[in-house]
Amino acid sequence: MFMRFRTTALAMAAFATAAPALADEVNVYSYRQPELIKPLTDAFTEETGIKVNVAFLEKGMVERLQAEGDRSPADVVLTVDISRLAGVVEAGLTQPVTSETLEANVPAQYRDPDNNWFGLTTRARIVYASKERVADGEVTTYEDLADPKWKGRICIRSGTNAYNVALTAAHLYHHGEEATKAWLEGVKANLARKPQGNDRAQVKAIWAGECDISVGNTYYMGKMLEDPEQKEWADSVRIVFPEFEGHGTHVNISGVAMTKAAPNKENALKFMEFLTSPKAQEIYGAANYEYPIAPGTEPVELVKGWGEFSADPVNLMELAKLRPAALKLIETVDFDG
Incomplete structure (x- = not known):
C-alpha cells in the first residue's frame, strides 16, 4: 500500500516493500505540502475515479528516485522552483510527454522545451x-x-x-x-x-x-x-x-513531471492534464495565493488586488x-x- 509520509528511514523501508501499483491509481512524490495537494487530488479522483497516492518529501527527491531506479512506484513528481524541476530532469529521472492538452494549457515559457516538465502556477x-x-x-x-x-x-x-x-x-x-x-x-x-x-x-x-x-x-x-x-x-x-x-x-513556478519509471503512465498523463486544466489551476492557485497559468484563468480576488504585472x-x-x-x-x- 502506497502511504503518505515524510522521508524517514522507517518510511523508506516501508516504501521499498510496497505492493505493485494498481491500474486505478497514480502515485505522486511531492515537495508541496499535503494540504496544498489534497484539494487537487480529491477533485481529480472525483472526476476520474482514479485514486491519487501522495508521498510528501521534505528533501531528497532526486536521491530517492535514483535509489529506486526502474522499480520506483512514483508516476509523477510535483515540486516548486525551476531548480528542482531542472534537477530531476538533469538527473535523467523524467520522460518527455507529448500532449496537445498540456501544450494548449501551459504557455511555452512555462514548460520545458523538451517536454520533460510543465508549469502549473507562478509566483x-x-x-x-x-x-x-x-x-x-x-x-x-x-x-x-x-x-x-x-x-x-x-x-x-x-x-x-x-x-x-x-x-x-x-x-x-x-x-x-x-x-x-x-x-x-x-x-x-x-x-x-x-x-x-x-x-x-x-x-x-x-x-x-x-x-x-x-x-x-x-x-x-x-x-x-x-x-x-x-x-x-x-x-x-x-x-x-x-x-x-x-x-x-x-517569476518562478510550481511544476509537474512524469517519472522515467512511471508504472501507471496513462493515469499519470491524465493527472498531469487535469492539473493544467482551468478547474485545477484555479484550485491550486487559490490554495497558495499563486497565479494560475492556463489560458482564461484568473487568480483569486486577494491576489488580483495586488496589481497587474507583465x-x-x-x-x-x-x-x-x-x-x-x-x-x-x-x-x-x-x-x-
Whole structure:
C-alpha cells in the first residue's frame, strides 16, 4: 500500500516493500505540502475515479528516485522552483510527454522545451515596500536595488537561497556576468543587515523599522494576512512589481513531471492534464495565493488586488542553466558575508 509520509528511514523501508501499483491509481512524490495537494487530488479522483497516492518529501527527491531506479512506484513528481524541476530532469529521472492538452494549457515559457516538465502556477519575486517610508514609484526595476539611495534600507534572505539564485540568474541572462557582479555588490552595499531569515522575516523587519524594502515572493503576502500574528507585518507594506529594464517581472513556478519509471503512465498523463486544466489551476492557485497559468484563468480576488504585472518572457529552463554561474557570482562577492 502506497502511504503518505515524510522521508524517514522507517518510511523508506516501508516504501521499498510496497505492493505493485494498481491500474486505478497514480502515485505522486511531492515537495508541496499535503494540504496544498489534497484539494487537487480529491477533485481529480472525483472526476476520474482514479485514486491519487501522495508521498510528501521534505528533501531528497532526486536521491530517492535514483535509489529506486526502474522499480520506483512514483508516476509523477510535483515540486516548486525551476531548480528542482531542472534537477530531476538533469538527473535523467523524467520522460518527455507529448500532449496537445498540456501544450494548449501551459504557455511555452512555462514548460520545458523538451517536454520533460510543465508549469502549473507562478509566483512573482517582488519588492515589499514600507507604506510609510517608501513613496510610490521610488523603486520600479530590479536594477534599482543597487542604487546607493537604498543604502542601509534593504533586507533580504540569504543570497544562496534558491529564490534569490533564480533572480540572480535572470539578471545574468539579461545583463551578463560583469553587470550582474556589479549589481550584487551594489545590493550588498545597500543592506541594512546581514542576509538572514525567510521572506516573511524581511517583512517583519520592515514593520519593525529595521529596513524600508525587501525582496520576496508574492504568495507570502497571502500567508501573512491569514496569520493573526503576522497580519500587522503585512499591513505595513505594499507589493511593488519591479521589472528588469526592457523586460518584465521575474517569476518562478510550481511544476509537474512524469517519472522515467512511471508504472501507471496513462493515469499519470491524465493527472498531469487535469492539473493544467482551468478547474485545477484555479484550485491550486487559490490554495497558495499563486497565479494560475492556463489560458482564461484568473487568480483569486486577494491576489488580483495586488496589481497587474507583465512576466519576464524568458523560458525558465534558460534560467536554470545559469544557476551555477549565478551561485558562483553570489559567492564571489561574499553576498552573505
